[in-house]
Amino acid sequence: MNDLPRFLPAGDRALLVEFGSEINPEINYRVRSLHYALRQNRLPGLGESVPTYRSLLVYYDPLELSYERLVEHIARLAANLGQMELPRPLIYLIPVAYGGEYGPDLADVAAHCRLAPEEVIRVHSSVDYLIYMLGFTPGFAYLGGMPRAIAAPRLEKPRSLVPAGSVGIAGEQTGIYPVDSPGGWRIIGRTPLKLYDPHRQPPVLLAAGNYVRFVPVGPQEYAEIKAAVERGAYEVKTLPAAGEER
Amino acid sequence: MAAFLVEKPGILTTVQDAGRHGYQEFGVPVAGAADEFAFQLANLLVGNPPDEAALELTMAGPVLKILEGGVIAVTGADMDPRLNGRPLPMWEAVRVAPGDVLAFGWARCGCRAYLAVAGGIDVPPVMGSKSTYLRGAVGGLEGRALGEGDVLRGGTPRVPLGGLAGRRIPPEHVPEEYRVPRPGATWVVRVVLGPQDDHFTARGIKTFLESAYRVTAECDRMGYRLEGPSIEHLKGPDIISDGIPPGAVQVPGHGQPIIMLQDRQTTGGYAKIATVITCDLWKVAQARPGEFMRFAAVSLAEAHRAYARYREKIRLLSHMLCPRGSRGAHYRVAVGGCSFCAYVVPE
Numbered sequence: 001m002n003d004l005p006r007f008l009p010a011g012d013r014a015l016l017v018e019f020g021s022e023i024n025p026e027i028n029y030r031v032r033s034l035h036y037a038l039r040q041n042r043l044p045g046l047g048e049s050v051p052t053y054r055s056l057l058v059y060y061d062p063l064e065l066s067y068e069r070l071v072e073h074i075a076r077l078a079a080n081l082g083q084m085e086l087p088r089p090l091i092y093l094i095p096v097a098y099g100g101e102y103g104p105d106l107a108d109v110a111a112h113c114r115l116a117p118e119e120v121i122r123v124h125s126s127v128d129y130l131i132y133m134l135g136f137t138p139g140f141a142y143l144g145g146m147p148r149a150i151a152a153p154r155l156e157k158p159r160s161l162v163p164a165g166s167v168g169i170a171g172e173q174t175g176i177y178p179v180d181s182p183g184g185w186r187i188i189g190r191t192p193l194k195l196y197d198p199h200r201q202p203p204v205l206l207a208a209g210n211y212v213r214f215v216p217v218g219p220q221e222y223a224e225i226k227a228a229v230e231r232g233a234y235e236v237k238t239l240p241a242a243g244e245e246r
Numbered sequence: 247m248a249a250f251l252v253e254k255p256g257i258l259t260t261v262q263d264a265g266r267h268g269y270q271e272f273g274v275p276v277a278g279a280a281d282e283f284a285f286q287l288a289n290l291l292v293g294n295p296p297d298e299a300a301l302e303l304t305m306a307g308p309v310l311k312i313l314e315g316g317v318i319a320v321t322g323a324d325m326d327p328r329l330n331g332r333p334l335p336m337w338e339a340v341r342v343a344p345g346d347v348l349a350f351g352w353a354r355c356g357c358r359a360y361l362a363v364a365g366g367i368d369v370p371p372v373m374g375s376k377s378t379y380l381r382g383a384v385g386g387l388e389g390r391a392l393g394e395g396d397v398l399r400g401g402t403p404r405v406p407l408g409g410l411a412g413r414r415i416p417p418e419h420v421p422e423e424y425r426v427p428r429p430g431a432t433w434v435v436r437v438v439l440g441p442q443d444d445h446f447t448a449r450g451i452k453t454f455l456e457s458a459y460r461v462t463a464e465c466d467r468m469g470y471r472l473e474g475p476s477i478e479h480l481k482g483p484d485i486i487s488d489g490i491p492p493g494a495v496q497v498p499g500h501g502q503p504i505i506m507l508q509d510r511q512t513t514g515g516y517a518k519i520a521t522v523i524t525c526d527l528w529k530v531a532q533a534r535p536g537e538f539m540r541f542a543a544v545s546l547a548e549a550h551r552a553y554a555r556y557r558e559k560i561r562l563l564s565h566m567l568c569p570r571g572s573r574g575a576h577y578r579v580a581v582g583g584c585s586f587c588a589y590v591v592p593e
Contacts, residue, residue, distance in 0.1 A: 008441035011521030012549040014491035016441040023486060035271070050270045050489035052513055057489025062550045063557060134273040135487060135513030138382055142487070178273075179382070198372050198384040204272035 005030075005055075005078055007071050012062055013047075017074055018055040023144065027054045028132050032209045033084050037077040046070070051208055052133045053142070089241040091128055091211040094176070096167050097222040098124075098189035105186035109152045109169055120188065121216055123150050124174065128211040128241065139178030139196030139204040143212055146174045158184030165191045167214065176212075178204075189214075192226035193236060211241050248316025248342070248363045248400035252392050256308035256350060261367050261386035261398075262508075264297035266375035270489070270512040277377035277385065278508050280467055280531035281358050282524075283560070284322035284424070288362035290564045291319035291339045291413055293405035298366035299376035301392070303359040307350020308392060315343040316400050317364040317410045323356025323532060324425060338414035339364075339567075341407070355427040356532040364410060365403035379509060381468070413567040419559075423532060432458055432538040433529045437495065437520035438549050442485055445517035446497070450478035454495075454519055458538040459503060467509040469496075470530055472539060476501030477519065487515040493522030493530070495541075505530050523549040525556035 008016040017034060020027040035051040038058065045064025050057040060070050098121045099106040110117040129143035136142075151172045159182060162168070166177045168185030177183060178195035191214075195205045206212065217225070228234035252259075262285070265278025279285035279302055286296035294300075301308075307325040319339045320327050327334040328349045334340060342348065353359070369376050369387055378386025387396060417425075423433075443451060459472035483499040490496075494506045496516040505522060506514075507530065520541065522530060533539060544552070579585070 009438055009521075009546050010441045010489075010491045010518070011438055011493050012523050012546065012553050014489075014521075016488065018441075018488075021486070048268050048270055050512060052488040053486045055488045057491065059491070062553055067546060067550065133487070133513065134271065135489075136273060136511055138269075138272065138274045140273050198274075198382070198389075202272070203269065203274065203373060208271070 004075055005034075007074070009067070010057060013059060015058045015060065015067070015070060015074075016055055017058060017078070020054045023053045023132065025130055025144070028130075029086075029209075030078075030081055031056050033081040033086055034074065034078055036086055037081065037084060038074070041073070041077060043070075043073055050135075052135065086209060089210045090238040091213050091241050092206060093213055093215050093237040093239065094191050094193060095217040095221065095225055096125070096189040096191050096214045097217055097219055100219075102190035102222070103167070103188040105155070105168075106188040109150065109186050109188055112152045113150055115149070120150050123147050124169075124188065125214040125216050128213050129174065131206055131208050131210050131212060133208050134204065134206065137178060137181065138198075139206065141175065141195075141206045141208075141212065143174055146172055148172060152186050154184040155186060158182055162187060163190065165193065165195070167191060190222075192222050192229055193234070194229055205236060213239075248312070248318070248365065249314040250310040250312050250348070250398055252308055252394055252396040252398070253311050253347075254309040255392045255394055255396070256303055257306045258304035259308045259392040260302050260378040260380070261299050261369055261376055262302045262378060263299040263376045265377050265508060266373050266379070266385065269373050273512050274373065275379055275382065275509055275512055276492070277375070277379040277467075279360065279377075280508050281322055281360070281528040283528045283556075284358070285360045285362075286560055287337065287415060287563060288319045288321040288360040289366075290560075291321070291337070291410075291415070291567060292317050292362050292364040293339075293403060293410050294362060294364065294366055295404070296560070296564075298362070298401075299369065300360050300362040300367065303350060303361060305357055306352045307359060307361075309347065309349040312342045312344055312346040312348065313397065314399075315341070316403070317341050317407050318348070319362050320359060321362075321415075322359035322424060323353040325353045325359050326351040327359075335414070337417070337420050339410045339412065341411040353534075356424055357534050358531055363400040364405070364407055365401040368399040368401045381509065415563055416566065419563055419566070423529070430537065432540055433533050434540050434542055435526045435529050436523045436544045436549070436552065437493075437541050438523060438546055439520045439543050440518070441521070442517040443519055445479055445481050445483075445485065446519055447478045447480045450480070451519065453477050454503065455541055455543055458540050461533050461535050461537050461539065463535045465533075465535060467507055469507055469510055470505040470533065472503045472505065474502070477503065479517065481517075483516055485515055485517050487513045490514050490518070491521055493524070493527050494518045495520045495522065507531065523552060525552050
């Protein structure tokens, strides 16, 4: 797949580079490859870029870098993405206390899916989820790969406050709330990790292109990890991933 | 080094600079001054770099008691600023002394005013920026708007204060939208179509470009919801979530446009029919609920020419700042067939 992407102007200071019209790991890999390639091949006037499922939004200063030159630069990089090696992806091990006060909707999800709660936990923590992109709120990871068996609709009435770290299911998606916020996902557990801390460098724990694996923990371990996180003494555990889908 | 006490905070007064760039890939919004033109000129007037942190005042400004003196400038919406009860000239650098009271009222036109202080505002940068992002509670003063009793300090001025007071933007160079109330006004805002104009029918695009849209009460630093004739989608309103540039005009299922501003989320899943060009974004930031907007499509090349003229205007204005009373003069000079604009400032 070496088709050139589509170039769509997004106003006078941003260019949307679109690689496809669906969500799949291969297209997303090309998006992230270009994001990485632009970092390795800087041009004066090139600003930050924002990788999403199937496109990259590239900011630029038209006074320093003309639209034509930018498109030419990106077209050249895009034609050679196949030869590019991204850094080897990691799997983040995210401890989660499931059910009870941490996951008030676990029983409902289990009932909806006609599974025992333990089975929902087992399925949810059995998969490595690809982080397609971050967005929406600081540190929110769009994860792919949740098994259909545990899909469940959103709440009819969203909660006004979902605590940071809550792990939820909405349709065929699963995700982690990085900050306290209102929300309608069905909450099945909570991680003691801080996905977002503006005063930490980097402020966001997860990076696109890596994977998330949920690791069930009990209340005691949850409390211990939480205390370590508060002290700044907890480092997220990672494993090398087998390799990226190409 | 200026310092002041907040006696009344106004409706929404926040510290803003040019925004938090480089973290959008992690989902962190840019924030920053909503009206870049007024913001940059306020800084230039007091000898700051154009991107230094200043205060952004919204609809009704604060009452500030000066604790330590300095030089300030107020630009943007006219909120009837007064120093010790006497009208304070806007678009001009003014010396303030301990004990002075700087009071703002309701905006007579526009929405947002900027108060710059020589030396900037001394708050700690978070992720490289002093901009307040309210929903994420980061930046500025503890991530929040100013409150009664807060004390804000200025930074160290870059230039001697002596020569600053009285520097001003000649009034003929201040757009009249900032100065003249125009109840029920219509703002004409230029856009580049796309990136998802192909998600709309030809009729939808015609509706968008030929109708007046009213600014609703739901307008803030994140986005402006507008109301008017419904814009027809071709493929439905949803796209696979992608990045949102400033000025993006999203059209959700109800067919009503939303213009995304500085506190917008980094990504979103609604089709974007068009993007407001950079040099017209200040009009959106200054539009008030009940006023109207019309959109005029321009080509990308035209937008880039307009952007170059806009940057050049700010650059020229920064060279034109001269003390009140002294008269500078404009000359058009032709050299070897090329025309130049020269501004001469008396010593």
